[in-house]
Amino acid sequence: MTPTLPPIPLPPSIRSRYVEDINGLRMHVLEAGFESKGRPCLLLLHGFPELAYSWRKVMPALAEAGYHVIAPDQRGYGRTTGWQADYDGDLHPFRLTNLVRDALGLVSAFGYRQVDAVIGHDFGSPVAAWCALIRPDVFRAVVMMSAPFGGPPSLPFNTADAPTRPQAEDPVHRALATLPRPRKHYHWYYSTREANADMHRAPQGVHDFLRAYYHHKSADWKANKPHPLKAWSAEELATLPTYYVMDLAKTMPETVAEEMPDPAVIAANRWLPDDELAFYSSEYTRTGFQGGLQWYRCGTSGAFNAELQTWSGRTIDVPSCFISGKQDWGTYQRPGVFEAMQTRACTAMIGYHLVDGAGHWVQQEQPAKVSLLLLDFLRKATAAR
Structure with a gap:
């Protein structure tokens, strides 16, 4: 039985609810624009150490523009349950492809075969990017925020006569x-x-x-x-x-x-x-x-790189956009990725924006500017399809 939790301090246009049986999870979701049916859908994915609550300042503007806006507490976070985070336990549920499965299951539960955009911030950004890479038929546009995406890991080439050596520690x-x-x-x-x-x-x-x-x-x-x-x-x-x-x-x-x-x-x-x-x-x-x-451990362990190499050479071909704070080091923390995103990883990049007066928490620090950028991107992405 779920313990009674205190109410969330939300604007009146956002409601908190649960959705059962999402890839093994009981997922806690914040929702705006739920008053009428038939709206196009946006999926918002938070990062660390954040929650669905991190989107509270942009959700009303997106809903007012006509969207059904869904923001879950992702696997491992907040009021979503059904996950186990034992340090010695199984990391597989936290790998990127399963996080994409969580996102796909959630929008499917709401009855959507397509969403107009998946928007991810911080560690939610690579999840959003992989959603668009793996299922572009469902996630028809993508916004990456504060964490650029450089593309899938490469497969080794020309190894038939010179086998690759096991990768040494960095x-x-x-x-x-x-x-x-x-x-x-x-x-x-x-x-x-x-x-x-x-x-x-x-x-x-x-x-x-x-x-x-x-x-x-x-x-x-x-x-x-x-x-x-x-x-x-x-x-x-x-x-x-x-x-x-x-x-x-x-x-x-x-x-x-x-x-x-x-x-x-x-x-x-x-x-x-x-x-x-x-x-x-x-x-x-x-x-x-x-x-x-656990999400970080999946990355640093390298245990799931082979699975991600399945998409080696694939690009994000749906309309894409990058938004970050001008005072956010996250844009540059891994050298060359910001540039690779623009030149190789995304083939239909509509824009990239560094918002002055914002550090890493761009949609909280400058929500009005971010809302305008998102709505402008969504208009352009719709026109480009």
Whole structure:
């Protein structure tokens, strides 16, 4: 029996509901534009450490434009249940192709054979990209936000007479650890056994941990001045802020605590006031972080690259768009991917936009601008089909 949970602080035009039997999940969904039938559908996919709630500021505008807007708590998150996040458990349910299956099952449950666009932010961005790559007949346009998509992993070629050797561990991690200021990449930290407990039992508490984390990655942290990196090397990666390339001996709560905003800055925050942050912190206090961390582990383990190589050489051919904050390092954190997305991975890219006054949480920091960009893209994508 599902415990009674407190209501979600939502605008009146958004409702919270559950949808049963979605690829083994009881999926919690936020929904706008549900008042009338026959509307075109948009699917919004959040990232880490976020929730469907992260879309609350753009959903009303999209619904007012005539769309049925669906935003789930994804597998491993929030009020969606049916997943297990034991560190020693099975990672297969969290691999990208199964997350696409979750998305496909959800829109099918609502009766849609096609959706006008799938829109993903942060780790939701690669899920959205893979939705469009694998099922372009269903997901007829895609918006990737804050995490560019460089295409599927390549298959090895010309190996009949010179077999490939097993891939060695990426030497960049050893190089990072031996820098004069030893560092580590946050993806690999998030893949450790300790990461969930570090954050779930943060010395400052989950609420203050999330406050500092969101602040550090936002445009409010004035040192966020991103630029392209020259190479995937320890020296270049070490120029990233510590929320991406951490000091070797520090946890994420210790890392962001150094940039905790003072009470006056918190009180002045309009894009994430404390009562809204309290919803995130209450949900993560209840669930922990391991469900989302499993996604990172799927990537860093390399265990599912062979499956993704099934689509090697395939491109995203539906209309596509990229939106990020101008102060968001996520656009450049993996050298060359932003450029590869525009030149190779997407063949029908309508635009890419870096929104000034936004860091990583672009649809929360600048919701009016993002809403306008999304609606403009949807108009152009419809005209292009």
